[in-house]
Amino acid sequence: xxxxxxxxxxxNTASGDNLSxxxxxxxxxxxxxxxxVLAAVPTIWLALFFLAPLGVTVAxxxxxxxxxxxxxxxxLDNYRNALSGFYGATFVRTLLFAASASxxxxxxxxxxxxxxxxxxxxxxxxxxxxxxxxxxxxxxIRVMALHMLLSRDGLVEHVLNTLWLHSGPLDILDxxxxxxxxxxxxxxxxxxxxxxxxxxxxxxxxxxxxxxxGASRFKTFVFVTxxxxxxxxxxxxxxxxxxxxxxxxxxxxxxxSKGVLLGQVLSAQYLQSQNYPLGSAMAVLILITIALxxxxxxxxxxxxxxxxx
Amino acid sequence: xxxxxxxxxxxxxxxxxxxxxxxxxxxxxLAGTFGxxxxxxxxxxxxxxxxSWPDYFSADxxxxxxxxxxxxxxxxxxxxxxxxxxxxxxxAGAGFDIVIPxxxxxxxxxxxxxxxxxxxxxxxxxxLDQDLLDRDYDPGNKYSIxxxxxxxxxxxxxxxxxxxxxxxEDFFKAGELPNVSGKVRLSDSGWETIGPALWLEGxxxxxxxSDEIKAAAERVKAFAKHVKSFSSLDPNTVANGSIVLxxxxxxxxxxxxxxxxxxxxxxxxxxxxxxxDNYAIAKNAANVxxxxxxxxxxxxxxxxxxxxxxIGFPAAVAGLREKVGVDTPNADLIFGxxxxxxxxxxxxxxxxxxxxxxxxxxxxxxxAAG
Numbered sequence: 001x002x003x004x005x006x007x008x009x010x011x012n013t014a015s016g017d018n019l020s021x022x023x024x025x026x027x028x029x030x031x032x033x034x035x036x037v038l039a040a041v042p043t044i045w046l047a048l049f050f051l052a053p054l055g056v057t058v059a060x061x062x063x064x065x066x067x068x069x070x071x072x073x074x075x076l077d078n079y080r081n082a083l084s085g086f087y088g089a090t091f092v093r094t095l096l097f098a099a100s101a102s103x104x105x106x107x108x109x110x111x112x113x114x115x116x117x118x119x120x121x122x123x124x125x126x127x128x129x130x131x132x133x134x135x136x137x138x139x140x141i142r143v144m145a146l147h148m149l150l151s152r153d154g155l156v157e158h159v160l161n162t163l164w165l166h167s168g169p170l171d172i173l174d175x176x177x178x179x180x181x182x183x184x185x186x187x188x189x190x191x192x193x194x195x196x197x198x199x200x201x202x203x204x205x206x207x208x209x210x211x212x213x214g215a216s217r218f219k220t221f222v223f224v225t226x227x228x229x230x231x232x233x234x235x236x237x238x239x240x241x242x243x244x245x246x247x248x249x250x251x252x253x254x255x256x257s258k259g260v261l262l263g264q265v266l267s268a269q270y271l272q273s274q275n276y277p278l279g280s281a282m283a284v285l286i287l288i289t290i291a292l293x294x295x296x297x298x299x300x301x302x303x304x305x306x307x308x309x
Numbered sequence: 310x311x312x313x314x315x316x317x318x319x320x321x322x323x324x325x326x327x328x329x330x331x332x333x334x335x336x337x338x339l340a341g342t343f344g345x346x347x348x349x350x351x352x353x354x355x356x357x358x359x360x361s362w363p364d365y366f367s368a369d370x371x372x373x374x375x376x377x378x379x380x381x382x383x384x385x386x387x388x389x390x391x392x393x394x395x396x397x398x399x400x401a402g403a404g405f406d407i408v409i410p411x412x413x414x415x416x417x418x419x420x421x422x423x424x425x426x427x428x429x430x431x432x433x434x435x436x437l438d439q440d441l442l443d444r445d446y447d448p449g450n451k452y453s454i455x456x457x458x459x460x461x462x463x464x465x466x467x468x469x470x471x472x473x474x475x476x477x478e479d480f481f482k483a484g485e486l487p488n489v490s491g492k493v494r495l496s497d498s499g500w501e502t503i504g505p506a507l508w509l510e511g512x513x514x515x516x517x518x519s520d521e522i523k524a525a526a527e528r529v530k531a532f533a534k535h536v537k538s539f540s541s542l543d544p545n546t547v548a549n550g551s552i553v554l555x556x557x558x559x560x561x562x563x564x565x566x567x568x569x570x571x572x573x574x575x576x577x578x579x580x581x582x583x584x585x586d587n588y589a590i591a592k593n594a595a596n597v598x599x600x601x602x603x604x605x606x607x608x609x610x611x612x613x614x615x616x617x618x619x620i621g622f623p624a625a626v627a628g629l630r631e632k633v634g635v636d637t638p639n640a641d642l643i644f645g646x647x648x649x650x651x652x653x654x655x656x657x658x659x660x661x662x663x664x665x666x667x668x669x670x671x672x673x674x675x676x677a678a679g
Contacts, residue, residue, distance in 0.1 A: 067661035086673055093676075152549045171551060174538040176679070256538030257497055259679015260672050271391055273668050274661075 060280035067274045078281035087265060091285065094262035098244040101183045105191040105240045106233060108184050113195035113232075114225075117202075128196070135189040143253050146182055147173065150254070174256030182254040183244070191236045198232030199225070234297040242290050262286065357382040357599045360393065360405040362586070367619035374606050380599060382407075390414040390659075397423040397591060406594040407603065412446040412585040412656040415453050424452040425590040431601045433608055438627045440651040441585060445515070446658050453587035454604070455625035457616070460645045460654065461501050461582035463575050464562035469553040474575045477505035481532055483554055490535040494546075494555035495674075497539040499667030500657045501556060501582065502529050502674055508580040515658050519666035526670035533678035544568060560621050563642035574646055576653075583654035585625075617643070 061078055063070040081087060112131070120127045134142060149155045150173050157170035172178050202225060210220040248263035257264070262282065269279030359366075363386040375381040387393045390411050396402045398421060410418050418424050432454060434442060441455040463474050469492070470483040484493045495502050504514045506525040517525070537552060542561050546552045548568035557565075562574040588607075590600050606612065613624035614632050623629055623644050633640045641647050 067664075086669065086676070090672075090676065152546070152551050169550070173546075173551070174540075252540055255679075256494075256536075257540045257675055258536070258538070260676040264675075265672055268668060268672065271389065273665050274391065275665065 057280045057283055060276050061284045063277045063280075065275040065277045070276050078277045079285070081278055082281045082285055087282070090260060090262055090265050091282075093259070094245060095289070097261060098241045098247075101180060101187075101244050102237050102241040104180060105184055105187050106195070106236050109188055109191035109195055109236065110233075112188075113192045113199055116192070116196045117199035131189050131192055139186060140249060142186060143182055143250055146185055147253055150178055150181070173254060174258070176255065176259065179251055179255040182250040183247070186250065187240045187243075190239045194235035194239065195229065195232040198229045198235075202228050231301040234301045238294065238297055241293060245286055245289065355380055355599070357407070357596050357603055358405050359384045359407045359409075359603075360396070360402075360591075361386055361407075361409040363388065365409060365586075365620065367615055369619075370607065370612055370615055373612070374603060377606070378602065380603075382603060394418060394421075394423075397421075402591070403593060404595060405591045406596045406600040408589050408591055409456060409586055410453070410589055412444070412453075412583075412587065413659045415447045415587060415589070416658050417661075418589070419447075419452045423592050425592050425594060425597070426451055427454065427590065428601070432604055436608065436610070436627060437625045438629070441625050444583070444585070444656055446585070446656045447587070453585075453589045454608075455585045456588050457620055457622040457624050458583060458585040459558040459560060459622050460576055460584075460649075461496070461504070461556060462559060462562060462645070463577055464547055464555050464557055464565050465573055465575070466547075466550065466553040466571065467573050468571070469550075473573075474554075474577055476578045477509050477581075480505065480554070480556075480577055481528070484532060484535045489554050491537055492551065492553045493536045494538045494542050494552045494557070495529075495533075495536050496556045497541075497671070497675070499669075499671030502526075503667060503670055504580075504582060504657070505529075505577070511579075514655065515660065517663065519663050522663060522666040523670060526674060529670075529674050530677045533674050536678045539675050539678070547572060558622075559642055559645045563621075563639050566639055566642065574642060576645060576649060578653060580653055580655050583651070583656050585656060 059072065060070050062074050062076070063072050064075060064077075065071075083091065116124065116127055116131075150170070151157075152169050152171065152173075154170070156172075157166070160166035160170060161168075172181075206224055206228075207220055210224045211217075215223065246263040246266075247261060248267065251257060251259070251261055251264070266279055266282045266286070269275045269282065273279075357380055359382050361384055365386075366382075366384065371382060371384075385405070387396065390413065393408060393410055394414060394417060397405070397408065397418065402423070408418075408424075410424075415424070427450065429450070434450065434454065437455065441458060442450055447453045463480055465474055465483070467473065469486075469489055471486065472479075472483075474480055474483060483489055500514055503522055503526045506528045507514050507517055507521070510521075510525060512521055512525070538546075542552070542555055542557045542565075544561055544564035545568065547555055547565040559574065562572075566572045566574060588604055590597065594600055607616065608626065610626050610628075610632070613626035613629060617624045617629060617633065618637075621643070630640070630644050633643065637643070
């Protein structure tokens with residue numbers, strides 16, 4: 001706010017505005033008040049619809065379940081249950097799934113983002129549009145569309161058969177492969193964008209300097225481009241791994257609901273078992289995991305805000 | 310009916326898609342908040358509020374009732390019995406007159422005092438199929454009358470399976486065959502996957518203890534490696550051979566057989582599931598007279614026929630089979646096949662003591678398949 005005040009005053013002086021500084025102050029005060037009111041709206045909204053339910057969830061996670069009800073208590077049983085046996089294994093499996101799916105997304109998205117940033121010049125807007133437009137349609141519809149393409153007698157089967165890459169009916173649905181294809185397809189746009197932004201901002205002179213000093217293109221990539229794109233990679237990890245911790249649509253539609261993930265187990269606690277405390281404990285554990293991921297990524301990219309063109 | 314099992318095309322899509330989005334409670338809340346269907350509590354007569362599954366009454370039936378009585382029933386929808394239970398069990402549930410719970414949840418709803426006892430003198434139960442009355446989920450039909458029903462059975466490709474499926478033992482054996490393994494679909498409902506294993510051991514799925522459920526689930530867990538999918542069954546996948554052996558209901562099986570006539574349908578022994586969706590009257594219904602009037606109206610044979618054709622699952626009136634014309638393909642399948650024996654059917658009843666065992670075992674079975 002004070003920065004803004006200063007900016008305004010300095011602009012006034014610089015432009016030789018006729019209005020005296022004193023004349024502007026009341027309007028700035030009203031402005032400031034409006035700002036506060038405007039800020040209060042989302043704050044209250046968040047407090048009411050985010051913090052309050054979160055508080056209830058945390059409180060529930062220490063309670064005991066009575067089929068559809070909760071008795072408040074201070075037990076750690078739910079956490080013990082969520083971290084041991086089948087649920088513990090599911091937790092680990094989900095973490096591995098999110099990590100590998102996220103890595104796969106970045107592996108596919110990086111070359112695309114690199115190409116966009118380095119090679120597209122004038123058609124950049126068009127290229128970015130082509131990548132982003134599908135993302136504006138409903139997630140569920142995109143996954144269902146992929147389901148049709150991958151199904152028997154679907155387009156993918158015909159294309160592969162025509163290209164002699166496969167023969168006979170394609171039975172890829174209801175498998176882990178289909179799940180990973182679906183994940184990459186669905187999450188690719190949001191993986192590309194942060195990578196593109198960061199690659200686009202790497203100053204050309206740095207790359208030229210690297211070449212002048214005798215580095216090959218490969219070395220330039222490994223020692224200049226890749227390290228400088230770390231914040232983009234970190235953001236992409238965040239944008240893909242976090243939602244994947246709760247992913248349940250793709251495994252269900254493309255993976256035949258096999259190899260249960262945490263999202264499915266968690267929602268089943270609420271919707272079917274009516275075991276709110278256990279579901280809450282799982283939700284809190286996921287939140288803690290996400291907080292840890294965010295902290296780790298923040299450390300990786302620390303200091304980057306000062307670097308740059 | 311089981312909440313997560315598959316249904317006819319129309320019900321299947323709506324229910325499963327909503328469920329997928331995890332939008333069940335949200336959808337119910339939205340419908341309750343913004344729908345013009347918010348039930349009016351103080352209304353006395355000339356009004357009727359129905360809380361039902363989506364798309365579960367034919368528009369013709371509702372229009373005919375409105376024409377006859379001048380009352381247009383207001384329908385609000387839910388997509389799972391759990392949502393129905395949660396809503397009726399809360400202040401938001403006040404003001405509904407007729408609700409449509411499944412057989413598995415009647416006992417829970419009635420036990421919580423959420424359903425009114427029915428006055429049989431005001432309904433013509435004698436006209437209904439007696440096989441569907443007085444079943445174990447609601448003895449004496451104290452709280453419910455059947456609306457429509459379905460089965461757990463198997464649709465399969467006899468060529469791939471190499472014979473006929475008569476029992477659940479045949480089903481499990483067939484799934485292990487080299488050309489069937491990996492092309493099997495199991496239900497995503499715990500009691501529908503573990504039930505067959507319990508029946509083979511001579512146990513009753515409603516009285517089995519948690520330990521017995523877990524033990525029976527071991528067999529299914531060992532079988533899981535042959536399973537391709539637990540998701541809702543798309544009739545096309547059976548018709549085109551992606552799946553050659555599948556647990557499903559008669560509606561989906563009929564759709565698949567319609568696409569590929571060489572497929573077969575069986576209701577394996579020694580037991581299998583009968584699920585029934587039921588009309589019930591909410592405990593504090595404001596429009597009780599109107600509710601009975603509506604129920605009498607929909608129980609008329611011609612309306613029952615209309616509803617059967619619309620929903621794709623049979624309504625409850627007796628002699629319906631003869632009324633479904635020869636122009637309807639595979640009409641027998643609507644009624645579960647020609648030689649269906651109701652004595653060998655059992656309905657699941659949700660029991661808070663054991664439901665967790667079923668659900669957790671189902672999760673483990675699905676995980677074992679991955």
